[in-house]
Amino acid sequence: MIKRIFGVLFSPLGRIGLLIGGLTVLSLAVWGISLTQASPAQPIQFPHNRHVNFGIQCLYCHPGASRGPVAGLPTQTKCWGCHQQMQITQTSELLKPLVQAVESNKPIQWVPVAIVPDFVHFNHRPHIAAGVNCEDCHGDMRQVTIAENPQVFNMGWCLNCHRERTENDPEKRTKLLDCGTCHY
Amino acid sequence: MSKKISRRDFLKLAGVGAATGAVLTGCGPASRYVVREPYMQMPEYTFNGQSTYFATTCRECPAGCGLVVRTYQGRAIKVEGNKVHPVNLGKTCARGQATLQGLYNPDRVTGAVSQSARGSRNFSNMEWDAAIGVVADALANTDPAGIAFLMGLAPDHLYDLASDLTTAIGAPAPVRYGALSLFETRATLLQAAESILGQSGLPYFDMAGADVTFSFGANFLETWLSPVAYTRGYSKMRKQEKRGYLVQFEPRMSQTAAKADEWVPLKPGTEGLVALAIGRIAAQVRGGSLPRAFVDVDIPGIVEESGVSEETLLHLAELFAGAERPLAVPGGAALGQSNGLGTAEAVLALDAMAGNFGKPGGVFLAPIPPNVDAVPRPANLQEMAAFVEQMKAGEIKVLFIHGINPVFELPKALGFENAMKSVPLVISFATFPDESALQADYIFPDHHGLESWGYQRVAIGADQPTLSGAQPVVVPFYNTRATADLLLAAAGTVGGDLAAALPYPDEVAFLQEKVLPLVENKDANFNAAEIDTFYAYFQQAGGWWGNQIALTVPAPNSLNNAMTVAAPEFEGEGEFVLLPFVSPILGEAGANKPWLQEVPDPTTTVMWNSWVEINPETAHELGIENDDVVRIVSEAGELEVSVYQYPAIRPDTIAIPFGQGHTAYGRYAEGRGVNPFDLLGLKFNEAGDLAFASMKVKIEKTGRKRELSRLESKIGVYGEGLGEEH
Numbered sequence: 001m002i003k004r005i006f007g008v009l010f011s012p013l014g015r016i017g018l019l020i021g022g023l024t025v026l027s028l029a030v031w032g033i034s035l036t037q038a039s040p041a042q043p044i045q046f047p048h049n050r051h052v053n054f055g056i057q058c059l060y061c062h063p064g065a066s067r068g069p070v071a072g073l074p075t076q077t078k079c080w081g082c083h084q085q086m087q088i089t090q091t092s093e094l095l096k097p098l099v100q101a102v103e104s105n106k107p108i109q110w111v112p113v114a115i116v117p118d119f120v121h122f123n124h125r126p127h128i129a130a131g132v133n134c135e136d137c138h139g140d141m142r143q144v145t146i147a148e149n150p151q152v153f154n155m156g157w158c159l160n161c162h163r164e165r166t167e168n169d170p171e172k173r174t175k176l177l178d179c180g181t182c183h184y
Numbered sequence: 185m186s187k188k189i190s191r192r193d194f195l196k197l198a199g200v201g202a203a204t205g206a207v208l209t210g211c212g213p214a215s216r217y218v219v220r221e222p223y224m225q226m227p228e229y230t231f232n233g234q235s236t237y238f239a240t241t242c243r244e245c246p247a248g249c250g251l252v253v254r255t256y257q258g259r260a261i262k263v264e265g266n267k268v269h270p271v272n273l274g275k276t277c278a279r280g281q282a283t284l285q286g287l288y289n290p291d292r293v294t295g296a297v298s299q300s301a302r303g304s305r306n307f308s309n310m311e312w313d314a315a316i317g318v319v320a321d322a323l324a325n326t327d328p329a330g331i332a333f334l335m336g337l338a339p340d341h342l343y344d345l346a347s348d349l350t351t352a353i354g355a356p357a358p359v360r361y362g363a364l365s366l367f368e369t370r371a372t373l374l375q376a377a378e379s380i381l382g383q384s385g386l387p388y389f390d391m392a393g394a395d396v397t398f399s400f401g402a403n404f405l406e407t408w409l410s411p412v413a414y415t416r417g418y419s420k421m422r423k424q425e426k427r428g429y430l431v432q433f434e435p436r437m438s439q440t441a442a443k444a445d446e447w448v449p450l451k452p453g454t455e456g457l458v459a460l461a462i463g464r465i466a467a468q469v470r471g472g473s474l475p476r477a478f479v480d481v482d483i484p485g486i487v488e489e490s491g492v493s494e495e496t497l498l499h500l501a502e503l504f505a506g507a508e509r510p511l512a513v514p515g516g517a518a519l520g521q522s523n524g525l526g527t528a529e530a531v532l533a534l535d536a537m538a539g540n541f542g543k544p545g546g547v548f549l550a551p552i553p554p555n556v557d558a559v560p561r562p563a564n565l566q567e568m569a570a571f572v573e574q575m576k577a578g579e580i581k582v583l584f585i586h587g588i589n590p591v592f593e594l595p596k597a598l599g600f601e602n603a604m605k606s607v608p609l610v611i612s613f614a615t616f617p618d619e620s621a622l623q624a625d626y627i628f629p630d631h632h633g634l635e636s637w638g639y640q641r642v643a644i645g646a647d648q649p650t651l652s653g654a655q656p657v658v659v660p661f662y663n664t665r666a667t668a669d670l671l672l673a674a675a676g677t678v679g680g681d682l683a684a685a686l687p688y689p690d691e692v693a694f695l696q697e698k699v700l701p702l703v704e705n706k707d708a709n710f711n712a713a714e715i716d717t718f719y720a721y722f723q724q725a726g727g728w729w730g731n732q733i734a735l736t737v738p739a740p741n742s743l744n745n746a747m748t749v750a751a752p753e754f755e756g757e758g759e760f761v762l763l764p765f766v767s768p769i770l771g772e773a774g775a776n777k778p779w780l781q782e783v784p785d786p787t788t789t790v791m792w793n794s795w796v797e798i799n800p801e802t803a804h805e806l807g808i809e810n811d812d813v814v815r816i817v818s819e820a821g822e823l824e825v826s827v828y829q830y831p832a833i834r835p836d837t838i839a840i841p842f843g844q845g846h847t848a849y850g851r852y853a854e855g856r857g858v859n860p861f862d863l864l865g866l867k868f869n870e871a872g873d874l875a876f877a878s879m880k881v882k883i884e885k886t887g888r889k890r891e892l893s894r895l896e897s898k899i900g901v902y903g904e905g906l907g908e909e910h
Contacts, residue, residue: 002189
């Protein structure tokens with residue numbers, strides 16, 4: 001039985017079929033990988049660039065970054081604090097989901113962009129305390145609308161930075177290169 | 185077709201297939217597909233990923249322990265003791281830990297309801313404005329003499345508010361009662377203290393400093409006045425340079441007796457006689473003139489009466505006389521006898537003889553809490569009986585019930601449930617649909633303790649005057665309303681003098697007004713210049729307490745009058761003395777919390793049910809085995825319960841825990857076990873407390889068996905549970 005299947009596959013027609021099949025799989029794979037790397041669709045095409053260019057500080061909307069593990073997403077009341085005073089809020093197509101969310105008192109369902117796997121215990125606070133700027137990891141938000149990752153958050157990338165910044169401090173380096181620092 | 189597939193090709197193909205599968209199922213982390221919902225409105229003091237801690241007061245019993253509750257994203261997660269709180273210094277008991285299960289209890293009353301007919305459980309929802317109208321109407325259109333407030337034991341802000349309210353309209357003062365006060369026999373203790381210590385006040389026994397403690401029925405490691413504070417005192421007593429020695433006198437071995445160095449299982453009601461005998465012999469051992477209090481003591485008679493041998497009395501008296509800092513503690517079932525007052529006085533006379541008043545390891549009077557002259561005493565059972573008579577006579581037109589479940593917590597013989605039928609309007613503020621709430625016309629649920637504001641005076645357990653503070657640790661889950669707010673709103677609706685007497689916009693304004701005088705007192709755990717800052721600190725610290733130890737030293741008593749203790753009188757025809765005791769785990773209101781139901785009783789390890797403790801000897805004589813269902817019959821009633829053979833109880837005594845036997849109170853409590861209050865009569869001691877341990881009962885076999893769930897092995901350590909035939 002299995003011999004017969006392989007027989008069909010290796011006939012000339014079969015080979016062409018295999019090639020087409022292989023190409024399909026390959027293109028699907030490429031598409032799939034590109035999907036995982038592209039920024040996910042968000043309920044609101046949030047223009048980070050515009051907000052940053054107005055001079056709003058990152059920590060104004062993500063205050064958790066300086067105090068704990070999670071930077072956090074702004075509450076709707078925070079959005080509304082400014083937006084209710086602006087004419088454009090009522091007319092803009094882009095802002096409709098916000099108006100709806102506030103009126104129906106239902107939270108906006110954001111999709112996280114900058115994430116690390118569950119076995120990594122990432123904490124924003126020590127990074128901010130060490131003088132790392134938001135854009136060092138999250139990229140220049142003046143350039144993008146919805147958040148994008150300028151790099152893949154993998155371990156090599158983390159360790160590179162930990163190494164570079166501790167060149168002259170062996171004690172710190174030992175701590176920052178220790179597995180248990182992030183995986184515990 | 186002729187080409188063969190080599191093993192190598194097959195593996196290649198399989199590899200490509202697997203790789204494709206892996207790629208197509210996605211490489212991104214799974215959390216990519218998770219959405220995140222930010223708060224609509226961030227709860228105050230909340231930061232993502234960080235817990236917030238709030239200090240408050242435990243409301244599970246009236247001791248007033250300080251709690252620190254960990255909350256996470258607006259939900260209460262874990263309860264711990266407040267380390268700086270003078271009552272419990274960071275400790276909690278099982279009931280305090282389980283307060284979360286009251287908060288998250290699925291059977292809570294979720295909003296204001298009216299009941300179509302009492303007991304029908306046919307509720308219809310009401311708006312709170314209508315509820316305010318009902319209360320306002322009751323307050324405005326009832327003769328003030330017919331308005332009654334029945335409240336729980338805690339001397340808290342709501343009691344103050346209800347007192348202000350009743351004063352303003354000229355109604356009788358609120359009545360406070362709870363099953364715990366019945367078991368504590370507080371009225372007896374207070375009256376005995378007044379006659380022996382020469383001054384009124386709740387005696388505080390400094391166990392931590394005593395080297396020999398004789399406890400006559402005071403079950404302070406389970407539930408007595410302030411179990412957490414006394415447990416702390418006990419542990420300090422044991423940790424002294426010379427390990428403290430504890431002797432427990434009681435017919436049934438409680439947890440306290442189990443931890444004592446000696447347990448003296450005397451006949452119920454003879455504790456006072458034994459105390460006098462020890463006093464007399466100890467005085468003789470010490471030499472000098474015999475105090476007049478002990479001249480009439482008849483040692484052989486007491487030996488006969490109590491079942492304690494003369495050698496034991498001699499040994500105990502020598503122990504007491506030889507101690508540097510001896511202490512005698514009266515309490516619990518010893519005072520819940522017809523001769524309870526005499527017993528309490530006899531035991532305190534031992535202290536007077538030892539001369540330990542106001543000395544380390546001796547007897548003090550508890551500090552008076554801030555802002556009051558004395559802690560108002562809860563009603564004793566005689567006063568409750570009078571209250572029920574008033575209800576029956578139709579003198580009470582409106583009954584407000586808060587913080588207590590009287591149908592469950594009063595002996596059935598008193599007939600509270602029947603008397604409620606003579607009250608035209610009953611309004612309950614219960615958080616849970618308990619037996620009493622189901623007999624009410626309306627339930628206007630108060631917030632759970634962890635959702636509410638307040639303060640509570642600490643009656644005993646702290647060395648300094650203490651006002652324990654409470655604040656909400658979470659936003660109320662349901663459409664409940666603080667009873668204080670409801671009463672204030674109703675007072676505002678009524679207008680006139682009542683509104684003028686209670687001019688507070690809400691509960692917090694009332695609380696701030698009440699704590700205002702404390703701002704002036706700078707010798708305290710914190711200082712503030714004005715009320716807003718003061719109240720912020722008050723919330724942060726979990727209360728206000730003075731820096732100075734304020735225990736009062738009682739006047740020395742010369743013991744000039746000869747003392748006698750009458751023989752105990754018993755009711756009923758039966759052959760066994762019934763000794764009801766509070767379940768140390770469930771208390772009077774813990775049965776609706778599965779954590780507590782699941783905690784094995786410390787002495788018997790029984791869970792989720794009631795049992796009757798019978799000495800194996802007695803059981804053998806009656807032909808009763810473990811788990812047999814027996815009928816316990818008293819003059820007042822009867823009940824059926826499974827047997828637990830307990831070697832550590834006198835053969836002439838049986839014991840049933842109090843805490844189960846609910847007919848309402850939610851899914852975890854209902855229809856589980858029995859309530860020993862069904863068996864009690866209405867015999868009072870001289871101080872008006874119920875002689876709850878003075879009922880004689882009969883045991884009848886039913887021929888049925890119902891297994892008790894228990895942690896300990898039924899076979900026993902030595903296989904004794906297998907029975908002789910095995």
